[in-house]
Amino acid sequence: MPEGHTIHRAARQQNRALKGRTISVSSPQGRFAADAARIDGAVLERVEPYGKHLFYHWETGEIGHVHLGLFGRFRTSYSVLGDPTAPTGAVRMRLSTATGADRVDRAEVTIDLSGPTVCSLDPPDARAQILRRLGPDPLARKADPTPMFDRIRRSRRPIADLLLDQAVVAGIGNVYRAEILFVVGIHPLRPGDELDDAELHAIWATTCGMLAQGLRDGRIVTVDRNDLGLAPGARRPRGEATYVYKRRACLRCGDTIRTVEAGGRPCYYCPTDQEA
Template sequence: MPEGHTIHRIARDHSKLLTGRPVHVWSPQGPFAPDAARVDGATLERIEPYGKHLFYHWSTGEIGHVHLGLFGKFKVFTDDDRPQPQGAIRMRLESDSATIDLSGPTACTIDDPSVRTGILARLGPDPIMRRANPQQMYDKISKSRRGIGDLLMDQSVVAGIGNVYRAEVLFACGIHPLRPGTDLDPAELELLWTTITRMLRRGVKDNRIVTMTRADSDVPRNRPIPRADATYAYKRDHCVRCGTEIQHLDIANRTSYHCPTCQPR
């Protein structure tokens, strides 16, 4: 499932191609067709990312909602030879500068603005947003006996964290994923937020997950860090700092990775 940095990057890149223009909206697959017809030909005013959600603000006053889930993906075509839809395309967006196909999303709807309001009310702060307030995250973590590895995957606690960032944030902060939220002190909560913010914002900039710093990497400075060497704990066999074997836990239905030496319980 794409994590928050991917959603923000999609919004940034697609906005350049679609916003401020009338957009032909239709559904080659069919089920989305009635919704698409409500905004077909309308101007797309802006694309708003939040956590793992995308909101499309249309000139009709309605708002589109997309959640990619595990299988959703976009394909972008910007040349003059734009192909006919292939496969199960839920939504096609066509402007004078691009064609964008969406397939396999968990959610793809056109709604009254109240639906967006309801979704946002259920989510925690999005660390990528410049004015995000971490207090809601602090409050929920500090009152919960659930493990922090479970809490970070809860979108009502903090929006946008997925399995990779969970492992990397906790490793960078030296926190064991099974430590209860109530066990974390204010300094650790602040460190968590600062680390989450730094990592996700870097992900938007780089358009990929790179949590490894140059100080910890053997890759020459004039070369990009390859994907296999871009993380500290996620899918590693051994800790890059101390050499201890990376341990696996099943938390929130996903495999969690941690170093028992650098992240003592």
């Protein structure tokens, strides 16, 4: 399930598989069919991630825009003899290196997109319009947190609400916001304008670290090894590991986890480690 790290990971993988190649574009499910036909057989110049958004730069100059939303996902499959495997479920957009050419000199890659909130083919300026309403992306090179700090300092809204607002900072979702606030020891309902500079810098540093870790791991693991109580050399358990998100008891102190509504969604927190 997608927060910013998932998107950046997808972009990396898709650039490895598709960048600079001629791509068959289709929409087995049909809802992207008209747009797919316009770029079918075009060269995909690159896939660009920003926050939770993906931009597909096509040689035609048009920009594919994908946002996974809550349910969207990519599936990758490989085929040796040209024909991609049959799509599983409702596939909105299929990108494949299998172009029907006679000679196949390596395995073909097919990437299927299902369940996205957004999947569109837009004029070139659409990308800039979207970027204009997004805050800094902690996974972007040379990201500058200043605009995020300014917005938080000027706002009475709870910090948990602000961290979920993509115009403040792009790429954080409901898991990371809870985990970030836990790690920096800030109560989710603290108003933005009450945070001091040290707290803002701690939030940014923690956010960058967590998302980068998630990008490397391909899953959300926010818990420090030392807090897991593992024997030396023991491997981390599978699955995602959080301090407070969806937990009953705080992983650090054992206190009962509470939730509070912020940004229209439940924010998990530890009443002991994150005093009001």
